[in-house]
Amino acid sequence: MSSPGSADLVIVANRLPVDRVTDDDGTPGWRTSPGGLVTALEPVLRANDGTWIGWPGGEEQDLEPFEFDGLDLVPMTMSAEEIENFYEGFSNATLWPLYHDVVAKPEFHREWWDSYVAVNRRFAAKAAEVASEGATVWVHDYQLQLVPQMLRDQRPDLRIGFYLHIPFPPAELFQQLPWRRQILEGLLGADLVGFQLTGGSQNFVRLVRQRVGHKTHRDLIYLPDGRTVRAKAFPISIDAAGFEELARSESVGTRAGEIREALGNPRTVFLGIDRLDYTKGIIARLRAFGELIEDGHLDVEDAVFVQVATPSRERVEQYRILRDEIDRLVGHINGDLGKIGRPAVSYLHASHPREDMAALYRAADVMVVTPYRDGMNLVAKEYVACRFDNDGALVLSEFAGAADELRQAWLINPYDINGMKSALLEASRAQSRDLTRRMRAMRRTVIQHDVAAWADSFLEDLAAVRPSHGKAVRPAKRA
């Protein structure tokens, strides 16, 4: 067992909650990342003398731990080869597509796996170094599934939680992974394994029973060494009050008006905001919109689709292919259906600050969220949080985790283009009474279950897991 550090709460995630920025005079600095996770964890980190371990992105080496805005951050470095094999390779070209319904074909390469093991080992060693005696360590997401067990081997005194932000696939798909057993055993190092939805946690428990041979009962797994592991759903959320406050601000209101003006004040603004990812169904939704214009159901004089696609994982082949496809499709739709000063699709390939997002959410009439598979989809929740007037329609894929909570959206199957077309039309023609009824109910859900409630409930359940089940169970069978 390595000697303890001083942090009572340690967050371990592939990314640090800050991004690299260069000041006007050329000196490098840091800026808080826009994600909601930081907002949620910041108060708990401060209250617990917490530390966040993660990669700041890029190849920069020799980074020392530092304090930013009162948070203790420990940057992990990655070599060019690790970025290629661990991050772009195993994390984003093997696990990402495999866990998202095999929407793209996952690639299996042994040298990617070796790099995944090596990087996970380094993250685990760092967590073991900084965590105090009996500390709580919360490990995040698919990039670090081996960390829980690696950490427990070094520091059995710790309370370890793991949360998966993306879907956990059914056994039939997970089975493809040559290293399926190692991943399951890595996760079982945690006391509590959290998922977005109950389906994911049930998939996990079933796989543990079948593949590792441990005894399970409902959401509990009994390990032969006497430990209990709990698997449970904790649907993640957003800083709803923060988004609403931003949306209500005068500057965002003005900006929203300017956006509509710049679009030529059409009757209906459809909006899509996504990371440029093949799981998001961007092509399908644009095709559906294009067909509605072609069929004469919509007219470019009074309808426009604003699509924002944030650049992501640009060196991974599938992402490059998708970018080219979207470029081509948008060109096609606008070339065939647009008029002078009236493109059918207004397409932006860039990331935007939170204020711009809030202005777009306010400017939209119909928010269109159509992933083929998505752990949660926080964009849908952000849109709802920003519609404080209880107006605006949401068209939402039933394959997004958010569909479990946002039942009053127009729910669609993104593989069914005709169904999607009908929903887009219906949503854009809905009576304001109908819109208000739906939005009011969705807002109640999002405001009540915000990201702070999510973090609290995970940490509460983690603290409550009984370390020992006291049952006599046989050692795990080899699958």
Ligand code: G6P
């Ligand atoms: C998803 C994942 C996160 C990831 C984020 C951005 O939300 O669940 O773990 O950080 O995408 O992707 P990136 O590869 O840029 O970190």
